[in-house]
Amino acid sequence: MNVVVSGTGVVLSRAASAVELIEPGPADAPPVEPKDLIGRKGLRYKDRATQLAYCAARAALRDAALVDDDGGLTVAAGSVAVVVSSNYGNIDTITRAMDTITRETAAAGSPMDLPNASSNVVASSVAIRFGLRGPNLMLCNGATSGLDALRWGANLIRAGRVTRALVLGVEPDNEAVRAFVGGARTVDGAVAVVLESEEAAADRGVPALAALGGAVRGAGLAASLAKLDDAAGERPALWQVPEADALPEGLLDGVPRQDLGARFGLASGALGILQCAAAAGWFARGGAGPVYASAGGDADDASAGLVLLRPAAA
Template sequence: MTAQSLDTTVVVTGAAVLLPGADTVRALADGPAAGGAPVEPAAHVGRKGLRYKDRATQLGYALTAAALRDAGLLGADEKDGLSVPAASVGVVASSNFGNLDTVARALDTIREETVTATSPMDLPNASSNVVASSAAIRYGLRGPNLMVCNGETSGLDAVHWAATMIAAGRTERVLVLGVEPDNEVVRRLLGGGHAVDGGAALVLESRTAAELRSATVRAVVGPYRRGAADSAEAGRRWQLPEHLGTASGAHGLLQVAAAVGLFDSGESGPVQAVAGSADGDARADLLLLAPRAA
């Protein structure tokens, strides 16, 4: 096969959602009911390894495991490891509030006491890439690793960067994770509002890699645009219920996961994910296609 004939199509082969009131892509697409119980990461991945990890990282662990299993890349027992080479799986994570509580706590300690009073267990979690790196370390994902935290478009940007790495041949598949925790520090930042306290994760693969392992294609990643004019006719749009709060860096991932849920339920038309606004800092949109329509 020549370089000119390589199939650079990127597909979704796994998707997971963890939100109060929704723990499947179908439930997300249908609209989570208000009053759902908070997500308990330990119920999904056990308590081992959760101590000293911030809420965003704990949620990220649970979402990563669920998405990898949904794609057929990880067995029921984490100890069994991946079913594909570790170097073939990268990570791109998106979170704008992820470790904000850890950073604020460390800064408060330094201001009120001294740097030597900071917790040695806290400081490793103060790096902005802690969600992406922690997921990679726990699940042995040794491909490229990237953290995106650039505002409202962050989630769709993360999907775009993952698809770009795959299409360029940098890696065969990428775990894309979008998560936002809800805590006192985040609520102060949001002026009393709250964050979703959960998120979504996807497994993106090249079509060729998916076919080689006979994976089920759940959606096809279409064109991505940043700063483009509004295109309301491009495809159906899914809206996050307001009661769930601010999704921020998880917003784009939740929209893509909802598109997978719509396709799973028989939707055949394209679904458009949109983040940001033309009059804000930035705007991005991504078109998702049903597998049978691509």
């Protein structure tokens, strides 16, 4: 079964669409204000990761015509899975609640923090806000987490559990995260794509923005790229590189590179989905040929790869 991207939602300070990932706004753009995008309703007590996710989820669901102008679902609630990837989503809640216990006692904690102390709060909150009743998954899987989330979203569709999956990556920027990751600024945003069986998207009259090719995983970036070559059978036109201090020499020499982490900030668990949306933007701007997305370098526990194809070639 072919799986395609039938919608994207991009919520970053420098980009509000897939195409803007290719042509971003100024580097000093102000941080995203969720209330300006989706109103204040329902944002109270939600951590920043969840608020950003709401914005990207709505944008992607609209782009894929899965919600109408009133916000109602246009498809069966159980036909949509939610797969979210984030490594640092609730680090702020954990550190703040821990600090309260240490400085005062557990009795001083806020019960409103309880749902946010569970790492799956983003995925389930998105499902609740948009009424998505399919399987609900939260991946916190390190550097490869975003590409892994795309793979699991596609698996849920291929296994016949759902027809489509909202796959979303988010990393918030705040003091707690900065301290935890050693000072780096994250993307402080969310990116979502709707994956759908090619047939279902066509039946709904929704154009495919990209198609998913082979997905690979393994120890080491070079080995992962070799597997991608086998899966694609074609030299890539663009290589979306992993977030790493330095890439080894001699990998895909001559192939143009796209370093989204360097452009938008530490993407971590959001990287793979950011790459997928950027590939859709690149295709929309006339890019052809396969795109290789890579996440996880030689310093990480594994490297994941995904081939993204221009929809006509799927």
